[in-house]
Amino acid sequence: MTDRMPRLAAGVDAALAATTLGPAPARVDVVIVGGGSAGCVLANRRSEDRNTSVLVLEAGRSDLIIDPFIHMPAALPFPIGSRFYDWRYESDPEPHMNGRRVYHARGKVLGGSSSINGMIFQRGNPMDYERWGGDPGMEQWDYAHCLPYFKRMETCLAGADAWRGGEGPLILERGPAENPLFGAFFDAAVQAGYPRTDDANGYRQEGFGPFDRTIHRGRRLSAARAYLHPVMHRPNLHVRTLALTTRIRFAGTRATGIDYVSLGRRHTVEAGEVVLCGGAINTPQLLQLSGVGDPKLLRPMGIDIVSGLSGVGDHLQDHLEVYVQYASKLPVSIAPGLKWRNRPKLAADWLFFRKGLGATNHFEGGGFVRGNADVDYPNLMFHFLPIAIRYDGRSPIEGHGYQVHIGPMYSDARGTCRIRSVDPRVKPALRFNYLSTDQDRREWVEAIRVARDILGQPALAPYNGGEISPGPQVETDEQILDWVRADAETALHPSCTARMGVDDASVLDPATMSVHGTTGLRVGDASAMPYVTNGNIYAPVIMLAEKAADLIRGESPLAPSSAPWYNHRTGTPLDPPTADPPNRTPLAATQHPAGPAD
Structure with a gap:
C-alpha cells in the first residue's frame, strides 16, 4: 500500500479540524473522551435529549466516506500497521513469550477499532454474563439484564426473535459461507463430535456455523457509521477529531472538564460530566495522568492524587491466537482472487457493485467448543478462513490453502x-x-490438539494437502508451547483495566459507571468489563455502552429477559443435556462456576 491516499486523507482531516468544524465549545453538559466504539454509542444516546449538549473528542482522524481502506471489508489488512489508521501499540517484552514485544493495533480514527477490525460480531456466551452478575454488586449485569441491550443495539437480518433484535442501529449480516471449504469444515467439526448451531449469538452459542458480521450492503458498518453519523445533524452534538485529551480537570474530587490539544494548540472545555471511552489502554492512561490511580505509581511522577485507586490499569485481559494452516489439494480457496493482478477487478466489483471478494471480511464462519469436560461452556473459539494468509497479507504458500484462528478464551493470566x-x-x-x-499453557496445548482433530476429519480429506503451520514436526506439548511463544499474535481484545465492582481492587460503581472516589466522572468502554468474554469483544462493548448510557442518565434499565439459553450440563426446555467433548483430557485447574478461575 502506498501512503498517497492516507496522506491525502490526513490533510483533509487537518483542514476540516482547523476550519470547517471550528473550535469546540468552551462549555458543555457532557464531554465524551474517545470517538471509538463505546464513544459513538454514548454520543448518540446522551444527545437524544436536545437540552443536553454533548462534545466528543477523538484523538484520531475522521473516517472519510471516500476512504476504501476503512469501508471496503476485504481491505482490513491495510489499516492495521499504518500510522494513519493505527496507534500501533506494543507490549513490553513478554517474559513467557521469549521476551517478544507483541504488536497491538488500535483504531486511530473515528469509530476506533470498529473502523479497522475484522468485523466479526460475537456477543459471548450467556454464562459470561452470569459470571459478571455473580460478583458482589454486579447483580444487574447478568445475562437476563444484558440481553435486552444486545437486542436494542442490533438489527439482525437473519431474523428477530426472543434473543435477537430487529430495530437497532447496528445492522448485522450473516456470513454466506458458500465456499466449499466452509461446508467441509462444518462437516468435519460434526465428525469430530461437535454440534452445529443455527445462531452463535442466539439461544445456543456452542457449535459451528456461519458468523454474524458488521457488514451491510458490502460496506463495513463501524460504530461511527451505525451510531454517530446518523445523528451528526443534532445541534446539541459536537464532534472534534485530531483532539488529544491530555488531562481531566478536577475541583477536589469532582471532574469539571478536560484539557486537550488539537493541531498544536491547547484548549480547555468545562463540562458538567466527563465520560471516558478511550478503551482498555487509553482510559486507564488518562485516569493515571489525572491523578486517579495507584499512589505508588503516580506520586513518584509528581502527580497529585485525586482518588487512590490501585486497580486502575490492573486486571488487563486479552485473547491470544495462532493460525493453524493447511495446504489445499483442490483449487477452491480464494487465494487467486486476492493476487495483485486480480485486485483491480476486486476493487471495481466493490466500488461499483458492492459485491465480490472486496465486499466480505472472509471470516464468514467458525465455532465455539468446550475443549474438555471440566469447563461449563465453550473455552475455545474458531475462526475459519478459506485461504492461508496472515493479517498483514503474507501467505506461507503460493497455492491454495485454508486455516483456523484458534486460542483459549479464558486465560487466567492478568x-x-x-x-x-x-x-x-x-x-x-x-x-x-x-x-x-x-x-493458560494447558489450554493452549488443548486448543491445538482440538484444531488438528477437526482439520484431520474425513470431510476435509479431499482438500487436505498437509499442515503448513505449525507443521507435523511440532507434536509434543512443549513443542506446541514453543511454537505458540514464537508465533502467537493478539486477537486484539484488551479489556478490564478499570473494571466494575465494589471490592477494593475495582474502579467503577456498577450501578452508575462512576469512578470510585470521584463525582462527575464515568467510564463506559471495554476497560469497565470485569472479565473478558469468550469471543470478539466489539459486541459486548456496544452492549455495555448502551446500558451505561441508561445508568449514567439515571434512567431505569431495560426490563430483564426471560429467554432461556443453552446449558450443556442442565439442559433447558429447548434441549436435553448433552455429552462432554469427545476424547478430551480434563483440565486439572480449578475453575469459576461459570468459567475459569480468576
Missing part, C-alpha cells in the same frame, strides 16, 4: 497498563503476561 511519563503522548507500558499460568 496484565497491567501503566503510564511511563506525565506526557500524554508517551504510550503506556503494557504487559499482558501471556502463557504465564499453568491453566
Whole structure:
C-alpha cells in the first residue's frame, strides 16, 4: 500500500479540524473522551435529549466516506500497521513469550477499532454474563439484564426473535459461507463430535456455523457509521477529531472538564460530566495522568492524587491466537482472487457493485467448543478462513490453502497498563503476561490438539494437502508451547483495566459507571468489563455502552429477559443435556462456576 491516499486523507482531516468544524465549545453538559466504539454509542444516546449538549473528542482522524481502506471489508489488512489508521501499540517484552514485544493495533480514527477490525460480531456466551452478575454488586449485569441491550443495539437480518433484535442501529449480516471449504469444515467439526448451531449469538452459542458480521450492503458498518453519523445533524452534538485529551480537570474530587490539544494548540472545555471511552489502554492512561490511580505509581511522577485507586490499569485481559494452516489439494480457496493482478477487478466489483471478494471480511464462519469436560461452556473459539494468509497479507504458500484462528478464551493470566511519563503522548507500558499460568499453557496445548482433530476429519480429506503451520514436526506439548511463544499474535481484545465492582481492587460503581472516589466522572468502554468474554469483544462493548448510557442518565434499565439459553450440563426446555467433548483430557485447574478461575 502506498501512503498517497492516507496522506491525502490526513490533510483533509487537518483542514476540516482547523476550519470547517471550528473550535469546540468552551462549555458543555457532557464531554465524551474517545470517538471509538463505546464513544459513538454514548454520543448518540446522551444527545437524544436536545437540552443536553454533548462534545466528543477523538484523538484520531475522521473516517472519510471516500476512504476504501476503512469501508471496503476485504481491505482490513491495510489499516492495521499504518500510522494513519493505527496507534500501533506494543507490549513490553513478554517474559513467557521469549521476551517478544507483541504488536497491538488500535483504531486511530473515528469509530476506533470498529473502523479497522475484522468485523466479526460475537456477543459471548450467556454464562459470561452470569459470571459478571455473580460478583458482589454486579447483580444487574447478568445475562437476563444484558440481553435486552444486545437486542436494542442490533438489527439482525437473519431474523428477530426472543434473543435477537430487529430495530437497532447496528445492522448485522450473516456470513454466506458458500465456499466449499466452509461446508467441509462444518462437516468435519460434526465428525469430530461437535454440534452445529443455527445462531452463535442466539439461544445456543456452542457449535459451528456461519458468523454474524458488521457488514451491510458490502460496506463495513463501524460504530461511527451505525451510531454517530446518523445523528451528526443534532445541534446539541459536537464532534472534534485530531483532539488529544491530555488531562481531566478536577475541583477536589469532582471532574469539571478536560484539557486537550488539537493541531498544536491547547484548549480547555468545562463540562458538567466527563465520560471516558478511550478503551482498555487509553482510559486507564488518562485516569493515571489525572491523578486517579495507584499512589505508588503516580506520586513518584509528581502527580497529585485525586482518588487512590490501585486497580486502575490492573486486571488487563486479552485473547491470544495462532493460525493453524493447511495446504489445499483442490483449487477452491480464494487465494487467486486476492493476487495483485486480480485486485483491480476486486476493487471495481466493490466500488461499483458492492459485491465480490472486496465486499466480505472472509471470516464468514467458525465455532465455539468446550475443549474438555471440566469447563461449563465453550473455552475455545474458531475462526475459519478459506485461504492461508496472515493479517498483514503474507501467505506461507503460493497455492491454495485454508486455516483456523484458534486460542483459549479464558486465560487466567492478568496484565497491567501503566503510564511511563506525565506526557500524554508517551504510550503506556503494557504487559499482558501471556502463557504465564499453568491453566493458560494447558489450554493452549488443548486448543491445538482440538484444531488438528477437526482439520484431520474425513470431510476435509479431499482438500487436505498437509499442515503448513505449525507443521507435523511440532507434536509434543512443549513443542506446541514453543511454537505458540514464537508465533502467537493478539486477537486484539484488551479489556478490564478499570473494571466494575465494589471490592477494593475495582474502579467503577456498577450501578452508575462512576469512578470510585470521584463525582462527575464515568467510564463506559471495554476497560469497565470485569472479565473478558469468550469471543470478539466489539459486541459486548456496544452492549455495555448502551446500558451505561441508561445508568449514567439515571434512567431505569431495560426490563430483564426471560429467554432461556443453552446449558450443556442442565439442559433447558429447548434441549436435553448433552455429552462432554469427545476424547478430551480434563483440565486439572480449578475453575469459576461459570468459567475459569480468576
